[in-house]
Amino acid sequence: MDLDYNIEGGDFTHAGEASSHLKKILKSLNLDSALIRRTVVAMYEAEVNVVAHAWSGTIHVNIQPDHIQIAVRDSGPGITDVELAMQKGYSTASAAVREMGFGAGMGLPNIKENSDFMDITSEPGNGTILKIVNRIKP
């Protein structure tokens, strides 16, 4: 099964809607609730990253019998130092974003903790591609 979402940079009002939709789909497939939670938490953080940092983005979700793959592609400033961005507490979020309770430098670490596989490729000045895979145990 394939699902596609468009994310608008700066649109915090609709942030999380793609993740909420995915949650409903995964629930309807009767998957394990802990797996669903991990997957949607990882996707939510990715969604918020696009909203907080990029100009626009797309999310493609591919659900197979043994795994869920999420690919988040954005047009945005990119990440200059991915290793640094992965560190807990490191953030480049604006003051306005922080005021809402985001931008605590926990997003990417949360994605790592809630996924079985995570990969970031970024081109500074152009955008970022994030891939997440979670295995579905039989």
Place this chain on the structure above:
Amino acid sequence: MKVKELVKELNLEVINPGENMERTISGGYASDLLSDVMGHSKPDMVWITLQAHVNVIAVASLKDLAAIILVHGQLPDVEVIEKAREEGISLLGTVSDTFLTAAKVYESLHRNGNDKR
């Protein structure tokens, strides 16, 4: 202890009843950092926060939290209440601050044997 029992005991305002009033609470979490709640809260917890914007509903929904308690008597915007309604989230309120609310929730949950920490 169920959400509706906590509401009664702490005299909380029910902003939106949602679908969880009969749910048994597993514990509490107090934080205004959304990623912190995403990372560290557990299902069926009540979440105490002063953040009253629409994104708290998504966090509570995605993490399967039992309820949100908004502190300082804040009334969220109509769109937030509308979102809580759509997602079935139990949205509660108190005039108390985070510290006092957390203390009261902790005391209630422990007395009723809910929080196992």
